[in-house]
Amino acid sequence: MSVLDLRHVSKSFAATAALKDMTLTIEPGEIHAIVGENGAGKSTLIKIMTGVHQPDQGQIFVSGAPVTIRSTQEAQSHGIAAIYQEPMVFPDLDVAENIFISNRAQGAFMNWKQIYAQASDLISQLGVTLDVHRAASGLTLAEQQTVEIARALSLNVKVLIMDEPTASLSAHEVARLLSIARALKAKGVAVIYISHRLDEIFQIADRVTVIRDGQHISTKPIDQVTPDGMVKDMVGRAIDTFAVKSAANPHGDSVLRLEGLGRAGVFSGITFDLSAGEVLCFAGLVGARRTDVALALFGISPSTEGRILIDGQAVTITSPQQAMGHKIAYVSEDRRKMGLALSLPIFANISLASLGKLLGAFGLIDRKAEAAMAEGYRKQLAIKSPHVGVEVGKLSGGNQQKVMLAKWLETKPRILIFDEPTRGVDVGAKAEVHNIIRTLAQEGVAVLVISSDLPEVMALADRVLVMREGRQAGILDISEATQEKVIRLAAGSARGQVAA
């Protein structure tokens, strides 16, 4: 008997139908992948299963019995739990308490001894080691996910939904998460696995369901699916997964040169040349301090050793203002924290970094010019939004990324740094972002891309700089680079085989 059954479920928000007649069956002990583009209805589907939303039509069955799920608490009582890309842990509490905080079966009083013992037991059942006394604030994202999974396990979960669990994980951590998923499967737990990373799905899933535009397209055992067929089902047409690289640009003069750049205690010894029209990718494991190099270049956490040369002239960069003065732009990884004002409309976000150019009479912002400029980018970058007055917070991840890109393009940068440009962005939008990056390079912009997505690195880069633990592990020309070589450099030769 199936453990979770959705039959003819529909859900609309205002006039928009998010799910249409969705039918989905989950068997105990299976890993069931659900794929689809952003906006295909995956998050609505999860929210219906976890009780955040209630369906307008259709029925849900748990182990054959019809149920209504009105809250996450009710979902938990039916044995349904979810973990997300951003783990939901309590940073001030320790690991054990994070696991048992909402466990009603534990009684009114805290039996700390028992809590620590049971927590250790749950963690070891997942096949990982983690000190249950540690505060969650010091845990890595992967460890926080482990805590969430253990929490679900403590509640006798029957169905665990993993929503983009690996989006922010390093290769090593991804491997560990996949093995945890297999451990759950072995215990008879059904895992619903949602990811943009097709390679993971082929590694782990038993069955794959593709949804598009809120509708069920197909459910097939994994051995009857090919990557191309899956992508075709997702987007409704065949596309190239990755942009075909144009013929390499004739490299111009060196625009940017770093000589032994470092920041005390963070990274050191970064040396490279970057020419106009070139794309240099930074590869490495999470924690290799790649973002810190970008932050130093952009003046947010300035370098303390080495030199930065622009057009052969040594420069000091200690603030983003100075960096922008040298025509450097930084499209950050964390769109919410550093990049976008989510409550402001698209045009205000795009003009934010270049308001000086938009001043009209009396030094006031020329609203007309601002709107026209933003409209230009909306068309050029195909930002999916009816007009540029829409709040950025209402856009999908990929379109937010485009708004942020537009903001920096408007500063007419000569050196453009992208930090994880396609994290959390779906397959279709990813290809568009890649095209934009290549086009910019062709127009003569010097581009730095930090990416943890190896296929992306291989598709975009002219050269690959690999970092390991704050140091430069090597630079490979794309002609000699392979994924294996990059991983070996990133992980250190000893661990290279494991990570690959």
Added chain:
Amino acid sequence: MTRLHPQTLRIIALFVALLATVLFFSTQIDNYLSPRMFTRITTSAAVILPIAVGQAIVVMTRNIDLSIGSTVGVVAYLTGEFLGGHPDLHPLAVALLAMGIGGLMGAINGVLVAWGRVPSIIVTLGTLALYRSFLVQYSDAKTITTASLPQWLVDLPQANAFSLFGLDVRVTVVLALLSALAMGLALTRLRAARRIYAVGSNPDAAVMAGINAGMVVFVAFVLSGAFAGLSGLIFLAKFGNITVVAGMGFELKSVAAVVVGGVSILGGSGSMIGVVIGCVLVDTIDNSLTRWELVSEFWRDALLGMLIMAAVTVDTVMSRSLGRLGGKGGA
């Protein structure tokens, strides 16, 4: 566990600061290390401690209660007035009455914050004025005086619970410490009370984990009000003379004690032992400065303010460097 928990470290640091303060003033003020000084500081801290306990609970849930000064005033006045007409009421019933009135006032804040979704700083800034206005209207400019209070209540501030090494521990001090102890035990032992930390630590995660976050916040405000009620009763007993200005400014004193005591203003962490030491430390500094010849009266408030800012700065710097050691390295 050989590693010291950051919270434990903080308590030790606080305790050292308290010790250093006492030692410093003992070299500056004659006859400082005396039983009398002990009584002065403990009885003065006993008025603030219950509201600091309540404030701490609210702050732990990532909220703030600015209305407790007004709550103390209203409770002191209403309880005093009621006792004028019912002098034979049992002391326990009086305590329950005071805490009940306070709890009710806290409940109003709680409903508005937890389910009205209004930020607590706005709600309690409003009730700060509202409760005070109510008192102004209600009191009709009449003062509660000791003459109308039962003798046991007037004697309460002088009543000794027990003596330890020649130091007198007053009943009000025991009452205040009991409130901190009860809350401290609950916060470490009671599953329901642990949810206070959870909600303050990550409200979204609390909802996802199936915790009724609204209820937790509501209860925190009710408790804050009830503890303010207890403080109001001690205030009534100690000062006897209750006018509409009673308890004014207590909200800031309680926030100071809580913050110095190591409760994160961002919620989710803190301990009752820290609140007790923070409360005593702030009160010790305040009471010592008034007895210190070198400092003019005009500098007292400024110095106290600087010390509080220093405490918070040290705290922020400490937790930031701890965070760095913890290693949340970026890509």
Added chain:
Amino acid sequence: MKTFGLALTMAASLMGTTLMADVVTATPGQAVNIVLLPKFLGILPFDQADRGAQEAAKELGNTGTYQYIGPTPENSAAGQIEMLTTATTQKQGVVMLSNNAGDQIAPTAEAAQAAGTKVVTWDSPIPSGKGESVFVAQVDFGSIGTVMADMVYSEAGGAGEFAVLSASPDAANQNAWIEAMKVVLAADAKYKDLKLVDVVYGNDQSEESYNRALGLVDKYPDLKVIMAPTTVGIVAAAKAMQDEKLCDKVKVSGLGLPAEMVSYTMNGCAPEFALWSFVDLGYLTYYTSYLLATGAIKGEIGEEFAAGRMGNFKIDEDPGRAGAKRVLMGPFTVYNKDNVEAASK
């Protein structure tokens, strides 16, 4: 004789009223809208002033409106400024103000005057005198200094240490009284054995005043008297001495309300204290305001007027504030165990 008198009258009218003032009497039954604005609402002295003002309003048969409004205690200074502005836009005739906002309120008061709303202060003036028509002073600040010095003298038995527990470092009236007391102490050899050791501030809060009083006792073991010229401070200090069983050693004196002080006066913790009548102060302020608003007096120095049951008063220069004008009420009552019980009813 007759011509002489006529000439004098003419001279007087030509030169204004400075030479030989007539006593102006109010014409009842005119319409003046008057607002009484205390420091804040909810404490007894201000309600007493309100009672006095109402009594005067009835006597004068004012057909205009009378309002007693004020801010809540925690919002005193800002609230006063706001309410004065509102009264101005409402075109009130007079605002009777017990100022708690220092000179911050001066621009608002000047704006009120410019718009035709008179500002008459009482109890506590605007320090600079700007924007103020006239200040109705409860007592002469100099004579308050004398009374404070005398009370300390008698409580201390003529010699010894004493300290002052005041309201706040920026309370204009208290500061003026303390200064006046210092002048008196220095001027008369009678007080040569009294030593003022400290001035502390309880910010008109019970617990702060209580703690400050105990601090004084600890800091000065030979302290004999705490002089608290604030009604909140004196009760808190008396309670502190009573709690610490120090009433035999340290006496409390100052300015207090009989109803709040009666038990401490009877048990010897605060054997004597002084206060004027806030009812009378409200009454006199109302008369002054009414006369000003109806044009019967101009608010010039030397003008003399009759204020109902309280008799005649004269506008003179405020000795404490250059260029400012005041009406001096005076005197005040010293309370002790013989009269405090009757007054506390």
